[in-house]
Amino acid sequence: MAVTAGRIASAHRPAAVTVTIGLLWFLAVTAAAGGIALLFGAAAPDEEWLDSVPVIDTWVIPGLVLGIGFGLGSAVVAYGLQRTPHWEWLGWLEDLTVYHWSWAATIAVGVGHAVWIGLEFAYLPEYSILQYVYGSIAIALMLIPFLPAMRRHLRITA
Numbered sequence: 001m002a003v004t005a006g007r008i009a010s011a012h013r014p015a016a017v018t019v020t021i022g023l024l025w026f027l028a029v030t031a032a033a034g035g036i037a038l039l040f041g042a043a044a045p046d047e048e049w050l051d052s053v054p055v056i057d058t059w060v061i062p063g064l065v066l067g068i069g070f071g072l073g074s075a076v077v078a079y080g081l082q083r084t085p086h087w088e089w090l091g092w093l094e095d096l097t098v099y100h101w102s103w104a105a106t107i108a109v110g111v112g113h114a115v116w117i118g119l120e121f122a123y124l125p126e127y128s129i130l131q132y133v134y135g136s137i138a139i140a141l142m143l144i145p146f147l148p149a150m151r152r153h154l155r156i157t158a
Helices: 017-041 047-052 058-083 088-097 102-123 131-147 148-153
Strands: none
Touching: 017 047, 017 058, 017 131, 017 148, 047 058, 047 102, 058 102, 088 102, 102 131
């Protein structure tokens, strides 16, 4: 592990952490690809779908949120869980939660993605099986961090 000795409570990676890393990398790759597709019009839905969405009149903003927010964001969090680097600028979050910053960041990605999927359900005229798949991933990212094995693994020790 790439952390200062004694900072992370457990060097053994529990299955919950491995599964979460896999979900985050999956989300990172597919969200980045989806964001790029939206930005370049390769897989953008009909422009008419935007008629029911307030404020947004092009697929550029959703493409950027998907690609950068969920693509890059999920990759950073997956890296954080995988390598558990200590980044000084996130020390305040570790002090607040007593867990490695990637613990809270995983929950934040889950909440953000749940909001994203919820907005899709609220505003888009058609539903896709992918919304249920990604909604399930969002719920998993919000709940798995609370499993005892994951909390033990990411707990910051003195």
